[in-house]
Amino acid sequence: MDVFAALLYFVLAYLLGSVPIGYLIGKAHGFNIFNEGSGNMGANNITRKLGYFWGGLTWFLDSMKGIGAILLIRALVPSEEYALATVIGAVGAIVGHNWSVFVAMITGRLRGGKGAATAIGTWLTFFPPLMIAGVMAIWVLIVVITRYVSLAVLVTTGLVALTVIVMVAQGSFAPIFLLYLLVPIIVFYRHRENIIALSEGRERKLGQRI
Numbered sequence: 001m002d003v004f005a006a007l008l009y010f011v012l013a014y015l016l017g018s019v020p021i022g023y024l025i026g027k028a029h030g031f032n033i034f035n036e037g038s039g040n041m042g043a044n045n046i047t048r049k050l051g052y053f054w055g056g057l058t059w060f061l062d063s064m065k066g067i068g069a070i071l072l073i074r075a076l077v078p079s080e081e082y083a084l085a086t087v088i089g090a091v092g093a094i095v096g097h098n099w100s101v102f103v104a105m106i107t108g109r110l111r112g113g114k115g116a117a118t119a120i121g122t123w124l125t126f127f128p129p130l131m132i133a134g135v136m137a138i139w140v141l142i143v144v145i146t147r148y149v150s151l152a153v154l155v156t157t158g159l160v161a162l163t164v165i166v167m168v169a170q171g172s173f174a175p176i177f178l179l180y181l182l183v184p185i186i187v188f189y190r191h192r193e194n195i196i197a198l199s200e201g202r203e204r205k206l207g208q209r210i
Helices: 003-017 021-028 043-050 052-076 079-098 101-107 116-123 129-146 149-170 175-190 192-200
Strands: none
Touching: 003 052, 003 079, 021 043, 021 052, 043 052, 043 116, 052 079, 052 116, 079 116, 079 175, 116 129, 116 149, 116 175, 129 149, 149 175, 149 192, 175 192
């Protein structure tokens, strides 16, 4: 894959990731999600404002952006380039979701969500099903016990990053997958305020109304 093609595929993934699901759901209900709660357009903030149904729908559709970006690029490249296509699609979708050009066009600011749901969507495209089940079981367990979605996101994202490193070292994943580590890095960066709030006991819990 040449550099021009890689950039083109990244832009396609970015544009797909930029579709502002949470913002559109908020506007359909008569409010701007960026002016509510944590001020981002992710599923957790939608849940606090509208309840579990709309939060779950936001989570599902944001996850589909990660899946869709990777599957789209894989459809455009030879099978021997699937690993690179996966990395480009994943990173592009995350960057688009977190810093959406469509949101910038609407609000005048380059902003978005925090990437958790979109990142999980990317996991589903290349991790073995049993591994996904294990990671998601840990996610659910943390949420059930603590009701902190952000904590579940941070722990499972960290586990995924560690797993990618191990699988590359073992030869199970191509070395190019090390670039996938940009995804957890971005997720952690976007959750930096949540990390501080968790450490200070100020983090909102799942379902806690705005």
